Amino acid sequence: MWRVVPANTKHQLKAFIDFPHKLFKGDPNYVPELFIAQRDLLTPGKHPFHEHSLVQPFLAYEGEKVVGRIAAVLNRNHNQTNQMQDGFFGFFDCINNQEVANLLFTQTAQWLREQGAKTMIGPVNPSTNETCGMLVEGFDSPPVVMMTYNKPYYLQLLEKAGLSKKVDLIAYQFKENYNERPFRMTKVLEERLERRGIKIRPINLKKFKEEAAQLREVYNHAWDKNMGFVPMTPNEFDYMAKDLKMILDPDFCMVAEHEGKIVGFSLSVPDINQILIKVKNGRLLPTGIFKLLLQKKKINGLRIIALGVLENYRKLGIEACFYGYAMLKFKEKKMKVAEASWILENNQLMNQGLLNMDAQPYKKYRIYEKAI
Incomplete structure (x- = not known):
């Protein structure tokens, strides 16, 4: 049958x-x-x-x-x-x-x-x-x-x-009426980092290829202790970066730089699913491409997709600055909802940090296994 x-x-x-x-x-x-x-x-x-x-x-x-x-x-x-x-x-x-x-x-x-x-x-x-x-x-x-x-x-x-x-x-959600209190220290933290020679800045799209090469190094080292993590090859990272660049808003992609070297980055992307949900059968042609282009400015959601800092630079305030700037731009652009995802359930530092910022856990995903 x-x-x-x-x-x-x-x-x-x-x-x-x-x-x-x-x-x-x-x-x-x-x-x-x-x-x-x-x-x-x-x-x-x-x-x-x-x-x-x-x-x-x-x-x-x-x-x-x-x-x-x-x-x-x-x-x-x-x-x-x-x-x-x-x-x-x-x-x-x-x-x-x-x-x-x-x-x-x-x-x-x-x-x-x-x-x-x-x-x-x-x-x-x-x-x-x-x-x-x-x-x-x-x-x-x-x-x-x-x-x-x-x-x-x-x-x-x-x-x-x-x-x-x-x-x-775990996926966490911020809404437009999020608690701003945890983010009010962003400027103070940034000044403290600058005294250490660490600068927080947006990604430079004019030097995207050079920046992406450094981002890959951070990605492969900052996430290396995550469950099931596998370092991305240069070709894999370039492929992903090229795809993301098409929907990237540089206001939501920040890097931390120390003496000319990128030591951390935060990547948030507009929730393009708000448009794709209307694209029949996932086909951009003949009409889907117009929905994509015409409605891009109407996106009011954000996904905080990656936030990583090299081990020697953690707990200095870089992570808090990244979240602070993402939520500042979120407010400036009058967005309605932001999701931070995904975070392993046993990553106590990240989970507690998000709870401290009044983010709400609202979706849960599971990885399964079986001996064969």
Whole structure:
């Protein structure tokens, strides 16, 4: 009745990318992924992740009808960096049918075992440097840019397929009437940092390539103790930076510089999902591109997507300055809502810092695992 096959042809890849549009039809909180971005992410030779790792998409069929999808991922850089034999899954979407879900996970586990993996972890699409996590709390609003969304029944499908919680990821929300008190010290902190020779400034888009090279060094060192973190290759970081530059507002991308060297950065991006939610089936052509261009100025949401400081420069006030300036610009631009995401549940410093700023935890995502 049900069958699972590798999605290796162009036609199958199109079906793989388009399946969620049919599954989530009528769901007011569903945001379609851009077709061209998903196609490139899943195609060897198009995205630099494939230079070091393997991704095998699978489709589940009932007759000729697609009823589920999943991708098996062997992240060789992860295993080499962490001395592990992990396998991963991502891009999981499925009708509410346990048999179909079980077949998808069985096929994925078999493929991963053939590659030498002993565990199956996910969802990661295809790594923690891209979208990841299964939404487990906060189904009442759309996801912000580069965050995931799924049906509540997915949780039961995963757990009945034998997967269990590895770690939770928390998303915090600031609203327009946020408490300004924690941010009033920003200027004082900045002056104190300047006496140490540390300058806080916006990113220089005219020297974007040179800045991006330094940002990659900070990213790869500042996040190296995070769960599942894998340093990004130069090609991967350049690819991501090029994508982000298209939606970047330099007012929301700050760097900390010491003696000409970038030692920390904060990246916040306008919530472009407010526009993409209206782009039918993730196609920019023929009309989606106009929605993107004409409505960009109407975006009133922000995602604080990354904030990292090299270890020797932490607890000096740089992080507080980054948040302070982001919220200052948030107010200046009359934005309505900001999300800080995602933060590991066991990152006590970041979680407590956000709570101290009166940010509210409002969504929770989960990474699952299973021995295979």
